[in-house]
Amino acid sequence: xxxxxxxxxxxxxxxxxxxxxxxxxxxxxxxxxxxxxxxxxxxxxxxxxxxxxxxxxxxxxxxxxxxxxxxxxxxxxxxxxxxxxxxxxxxxxxxxxxxxxxxxxxxxxxxxxxxxxxxxxxxxxxxxxxxxxxxxxxxxxxxxxxxxxxxxxxxxxxxxxxxxxxxxxxxxxxxxxxxxxxxxxxxxxxxxxxxxxxxxxxxxxxxxxxxxxxxxxxxxxxxxxxxxxxxxxxxxxxxxxxxxxxxxxxxxxxxxxxxxxxxxxxxxxxxxxxxxxxxxxxxxxxxxxxxxxxxxxxxxxxxxxxxxxxxxxxxxxxxxxxxxxxxxxxxxxxxxxxxxxxxxxxxxxxxxxxxxxxxxxxxxxxxxxxxxxxxxxxxxxxxxxxxxxxxxxxxxxxxxxxxxxxxxxxxxxxxxx
Numbered sequence: 001x002x003x004x005x006x007x008x009x010x011x012x013x014x015x016x017x018x019x020x021x022x023x024x025x026x027x028x029x030x031x032x033x034x035x036x037x038x039x040x041x042x043x044x045x046x047x048x049x050x051x052x053x054x055x056x057x058x059x060x061x062x063x064x065x066x067x068x069x070x071x072x073x074x075x076x077x078x079x080x081x082x083x084x085x086x087x088x089x090x091x092x093x094x095x096x097x098x099x100x101x102x103x104x105x106x107x108x109x110x111x112x113x114x115x116x117x118x119x120x121x122x123x124x125x126x127x128x129x130x131x132x133x134x135x136x137x138x139x140x141x142x143x144x145x146x147x148x149x150x151x152x153x154x155x156x157x158x159x160x161x162x163x164x165x166x167x168x169x170x171x172x173x174x175x176x177x178x179x180x181x182x183x184x185x186x187x188x189x190x191x192x193x194x195x196x197x198x199x200x201x202x203x204x205x206x207x208x209x210x211x212x213x214x215x216x217x218x219x220x221x222x223x224x225x226x227x228x229x230x231x232x233x234x235x236x237x238x239x240x241x242x243x244x245x246x247x248x249x250x251x252x253x254x255x256x257x258x259x260x261x262x263x264x265x266x267x268x269x270x271x272x273x274x275x276x277x278x279x280x281x282x283x284x285x286x287x288x289x290x291x292x293x294x295x296x297x298x299x300x301x302x303x304x305x306x307x308x309x310x311x312x313x314x315x316x317x318x319x320x321x322x323x324x325x326x327x328x329x330x331x332x333x334x335x336x337x338x339x340x341x342x343x344x345x346x347x348x349x350x351x352x353x354x355x356x357x358x359x360x361x362x363x364x365x366x367x368x369x370x371x372x373x374x375x376x377x378x379x380x381x382x383x384x385x386x387x388x389x390x391x392x393x394x395x396x397x398x399x400x401x402x403x404x405x406x407x408x409x410x411x412x413x414x415x416x417x
Contacts, residue, residue, distance in 0.1 A: 366391050
């Protein structure tokens with residue numbers, strides 16, 4: 001279990017590159033073919049306002065901004081690069097007056113800034129820090145982004161994508177200063193597809209990464225959440241009503257409600273994540289909570305020290321849970337509720353609080369969840385391992401009776417995960 005021994009190292013190195021997973025991630029190259037317009041500094045003819053330089057730029061130009069604090073709200077309506085000298089000292093402050101940056105053109109890159117203080121929204125997402133709407137191929141990288149100091153009851157977001165595709169949100173520190181309710185670190189709204197969220201540190205939001213749409217269900221697909229450190233939010237990753245999304249090699253830790261909450265989605269992949277110390281001890285909280293899903297692969301994850309449950313499912317069909325290390329969760333390692341046609345195999349399921357695994361099912365579907373070759377520590381791999389649960393004799397919540405399922409061929413030694 002070498003991976004367990006280096007969880008701390010993984011967290012420290014989360015910003016570094018991880019070897020290729022074999023899954024295609026679109027590469028986006030910044031073009032510096034045009035002119036360079038300078039803002040700030042002491043050069044002759046330099047601009048004093050960023051917006052003035054943007055207005056004078058043409059497609060493929062670069063607006064380079066020297067260190068300083070620029071109290072502005074910006075609209076980028078042409079394909080340019082907006083580059084700051086140093087993200088710690090090149091500050092775009094929206095002064096709570098509106099969206100801090102609104103991107104309205106394809107193929108824009110924003111890099112090297114602290115971006116903060118949008119206006120408090122009266123309705124959900126009226127105002128955000130960085131808005132990317134109805135456009136494609138935007139890159140937001142190497143920035144520090146925060147909402148700012150204000151109180152709000154409606155959803156606010158630091159980075160907001162709506163009907164935006166092939167965008168890259170990469171290597172940013174996205175932190176909510178106030179930690180208010182209903183805030184989002186990165187929000188993907190209507191018809192946002194093929195986006196890459198990678199290498200970011202996201203903390204202190206109601207939801208760190210939120211991918212869902214009430215108006216256009218199932219419109220989000222083929223997004224990748226990769227190699228991020230998502231910590232100290234309410235929900236770390238929240239995905240609903242979307243398909244074919246991939247959650248790969250993230251550290252998801254110390255989120256007060258749930259590490260990952262996935263619902264009403266199909267054909268997703270969760271591989272290589274460290275999911276630890278999430279949840280507040282309430283029902284339907286913990287490491288991973290999944291409901292009403294059809295078809296998924298979950299493998300090579302570490303799911304540990306979550307409260308109360310490591311892996312909780314309800315109404316999940318056609319999933320493979322394999323090669324995971326599920327240990328030391330406060331009450332239960334795996335809690336399977338009314339799942340169908342699923343395979344739970346070759347996992348280490350050990351040292352969880354009250355139960356390593358339990359289930360609820362109907363008498364008809366109980367046998368469709370297959371447990372095989374898992375390492376349970378106490379079974380010694382000699383006799384079948386018994387999983388306790390209850391079944392309902394009808395497809396309604398009547399005639400509830402104790403029941404058992406079995407791992408007929410448990411592993412004799414732990415897997416190296």
